[in-house]
Amino acid sequence: MDEFVCARCGAVLTAAVSRVALPTHANQQVWHILLPALMAAGTYAVDPEPSGPPWRLWDEVGSEEAEARGVFAPVFSLSFGPAGAIVVAPGDTRGTVLIPERCDGYCMGLDGRDGPNLACAQCGQAVATRIDDCSLWQAVWFVPAAVRRVASLGPVSPPLSWDTLVKQRQVVYPVDARGIWSARWEAAIGMSLAHLLASSAGSPVTVPHGLLQPTFGRALDVLIPAGTTPKRLVLAGPELPASLEDADLLLAPVHPQTGLAWRPPGNAVTVPLDADIWTYLAFDEGRSPMPATGGMPDGVLRDDPLPMRPLSMFDPDVQVFLHTLARLPAVRHPWLRAIFDRATEQQRFARCW
Template sequence: MAVFACTGCGAVLTAPVSRVALPVHAHHRHGHTLLPPLMEPGTYAVDQEPSGPPWLPWSEARTDEAETRGFFAPVDVLPMGPPGEVVVAPGDSRGTVLIPERCDGCCMGLDGRDGPNLACAQCGQEVATRIDDCSLWQAVRFVPHAVHRHSAAVPVPCATGWATPPGQSRGAPPVGPSGAWSPLWEAAAGAALAHLLVVSAGMSVEVPGGLAAHIFGRSLDALLPKGPPVKRAALAGPGLPAPDSTPDIALVPRHPQTGEAWRPPGTSDTVPVEAGVWTRLAFPREGLPVPAAGGMPDGVFRDDPLPPHPWELFRPDPEVLLHTLARLPAVRQPWLREIYDRVRGNPYGHPFQ
C-alpha cells in the first residue's frame, strides 16, 4: 500500500491506498443526480490521460499536437493539463482545504473546471481537484507534480497475473431494483464496443447469445454492415473451457488491479471487458439468494425472489464509446472515422436512444 504526500512540505494527503486499474467510467457522466465515488475506499488509480485546464478548442489544435496528447479524432476541446493524476475516493483524502475562488460547478457541487481547488492545509500548495457535482463520479484528483508516493506500513499481496479468477468478485448487477440498466454496465459496454468495432475491421460481428447479445448485438447490427463476411466473437478467460475452434474475436476480462487484458491461446483479436461485467457474461447464473435448508443439490437454483428484468433495451453509453474511440489510433481509418462521426453527430439516436 501507499500514501501520497505533499511535495512542498511532506504532509500526508491520503489514507493508505493500494493501486487498481482506473475504472472505464472515470470520464463518464450519468443522469442529473449525485453519484457515488469513482474509486472504492482504500484504492487509488493513475489516470494516464491529459486532464483539466487549460482547454484548447479542437479548431485551434494542430493534428500532431492532438495526437501527441492521445486524441486521434475530433473532440470539443483538448485538455491541456498534465497526464498522470492520482485518483482517490474523497473519503481517502487528508489534510487539504478548499480554494474558494475555484469552487465552481454546474449544479450541486464542484466540477473542477478551473483547475485544482484543494490546497495542502499545511503549506498552501495547490495539490488536487475535488469533483462531486451532479452527473459526475465523485473523486479527488491529485496533481502529478504536487504529490509523491511513500510506501505504507500495511503490506498487501501483489495482485499480478490471473491466479485469482475475476469471478470471485461479481461486480455490479446488470439491472437495478428499478428495472433500469446499470450505468456501470452501460459505460463498460461503451468502452468494449469501441474495441469491438476496431477488431471487426468493418465486417459484421456475431456475438454469443444470452446477455452478451443484449449488451452488444443491437449496436453492432446498427453500426456495422449486415451479412457475410462475418467475424465470430466468443467469451474467453479464466475458468472457461477452451472453445472447440478459435474465434475471430475473444471477449476477455480486464484485470481489476493491473488493467491488463487476459491473453487467450491462439491468434484471436482480443476485446477487454471490465472484470465484473465479463464474469456475469461468462457465468450468468447467480448463487442462491437465501440459505437453503434440507441439503439442496448442487446446481439447483431457487426462483425466489425472481431476478430483476429490464424495462428498456440496453444501450452502451455513447459518450464512453466516443471517448474510447477518439483515443484509439485505428479511428483514423475512413470506415471507422465515418462511424465515429455518425455517432458523434447523433449520440442519442439509434441504437443509443
Template sequence: MTVFVCAECDAVLSVPLSQVAFPAHGRLRLGHGFLPALMEQGTYAVDPEPTGPPWRRWSDISEEEAVARGVFAPVSALSFGDPGAIVVAPGDTRGTVLIPERCDGCCFGLDGRDGPNLACEQCGQPVATRIDDCSLWQEVRFAPRAVRPTPARDAAPHTVNWRALAAEVPGTPPIDPCGGWNPQWTAAAGVTLAHLVAASDGAPLAVPDGPVADTFRRTLDALLRQGRPAKTVALAGPGLPAPEPTPDILLVPQHPRTGKAWQPPGSARAVPLAAEVWMHLAFPNEGLPVPATGRLPDGVLRDDPLPMHPWGMFRPDSTPFRYTLARLPAVRQPWLRKIYDGG
C-alpha cells in the same frame, strides 16, 4: 499499499491505498443529482488521460497536436493539462484545505473548472481538485506533480492474480436497485464495443447466444455491414475452457488492478472487458434463492426479492464508446470514421 504525500513538504495527504484500474464509467455524467464516490474506499486509480484546464477547442488544435495526445477523431475540446492524475475517494484524503477562490461549479457543487481547489494544509501548495457537482462522480484528483507516492508502513502488499479473479472480483449485476441498467455495465460495454467494432475490420460479428448476445448483438448488427463473411466472437479467460473452434475475436477480462487484458494463447485477437462485467457474462449467477422443490410452510411469508427486470432493452453507453473510438488509431479508416461521425 501507498500513501501520497505533498511533494513540497512531505505532509501526508491520504490514507493507505491500493491501486486499481481506472473505472470505465469514470467519465460518465449521469442525471441531475448527486452521485456517489467514484473510487471505493481504500483504493486509488491513475487516469492516463490529460484532465483539467487549460482546455482547447478542436478547431484550435492541429492534427499533429491531437495525435500527440492520442486523439484521432474530432472531439469538442481537449484538455492540455497533465496526464496521470491520482483519483481517490474524497473520504480518503488527509491534511488538505479548500482554496475558496477556486470553488466554482456548474450547479450544486465543485466541478474543478478553475484547476486545483485543494491545498496542502501544512505548506499551502495546491495539490488536488475536489469534484462533487451534480451529475459528476465524487472524487479527489491529486495533481501528479504535486504529490509523491510512498509505501505505507506495516502494510502487507495486496496482489490479485488471474487464478484468484473469481474470488476477488464478484460479478457486477447488470441492473441497479432502481430497475435501470447499471452505469458500470453500460459504460464498460461502450468501451468494449469500440474495441469490437475496430477489431471487426468492417465485417459483421457473430456473437454467441446468451448474455454476450444480450449485451452486444443488437448494437453490433446496427453498426456493421451485413452481407460479408462474419467474424466469430467468444468469451475467454481464467476458469473458462478454450473455445472450439478458435474464434476470430476473444472477449477477455481486464485485470481489476492493473487494467491489463488477459492474454489468450494462440493468434486470436483479444478485446478487453471490465473484469466485473466479464465475470457476470462468463459465470452468470442464476441459482434459486430457495429450494427448487417443495413450498414454504403455511404462515411463512416470502422475504427474498424477485429478480430485477430493466425498464428497457440494453444499450452500451455512447459516451465511452465515442471517447474510446476517438482514441483508437483505426478510427482514421473511412469505414470506421463514418461510424464515429454517425454516433
C-alpha cells in the same frame, strides 16, 4: 502501499493506498444521478492522459498534433494540462481543506469547474479537486505536480492471480434497485464496443445468446451492416470451458490491478471488458441477486424470485464509446471513421444505436 504528501511542505494528504488500473467509467457522466465513489477504499489510480486546462479546440490543434498526443479522430477539444492526475476515494484524503471560492458546481455538489478546490491544510497550496456533484463519480483528483508519492512501510504484494480474482467473484449486476441499467455496465460496454469494432475489420459480428445480445448485439446490428461473412465473438477467460477453436474474437476480462486483458496461448484477438462485468456474464448471469431460502441442485438456476429486468433497452455509453474509439489508431480506416463521425453527430439526439 503508497502515501501521497504535499510537494511543498511534506504533509501527508492520503491514507495508505495501493495502485490499481484507472476504472473504465472514470470520465463517465450520467444525467442527474448521484453516483458513489469512483475508487474503492484503499486504492488509487493514475490517469495517463492530460487533464484540465488549458483546453484547445480541435481546429486549433490539427490532426497531426492530435495524433502525436494519441487522439486519431476529431474531438471537440483537447486538454493541454498535465498528465498523470492521481485519483483516490474522498474518504482516503487526509490533511486537506476546501478552498471556498472554488466550490462551485452544477446541481448538488462540487464539479471542479473552477480548478483545484482542495488545499493542503498545513501550507495552503492547492493540491486536488474534489468531485461530488450529480452525474459525476465521486472522487478526489490530485494535481501531479502538487503531490509526491512516498512508499509506505510493509511488503509489496504482487497483483492477484486470475484464479484468485475469479474465486473472489466481484460482480456488478446489470440492473440496479431502481430498475434501470447499471451506469458501470453502460460505460464498460461502451469501451468494449469501440475495441470490438476496431478488431472486427468491418465484418459483422455474431454474439452468443444471453445478455450479450441486448448489450452488444443491438448496437452491432446498427453500426455494421450485414452482407459479409460474420465474425464470431465468444466469452473467454480463466475457468471458462476451452471452446475457442471456432471463435474469431474473444471477449476477455481486464485485470483490475494491472489493466491488462486476459489472453489465452496463441494469437487470438481479444476484446477487453471490465472484469466485474465479465465475471457476471461468465458465472452469474441468470442468478438472482435477491436472497432466497432453500437449496437447488447443482447446475440448476433459481427462478424465484425472478431477476430484475430493466425498464428500457440497453444503450452503451456513447461518450465513453467515442472517447475510446478516438484513441484507437484503427479509427483512421474510412469505414470506422464513418461510424465515429455518425455517432458523434447523432449523440446529440440520443439515437446512436
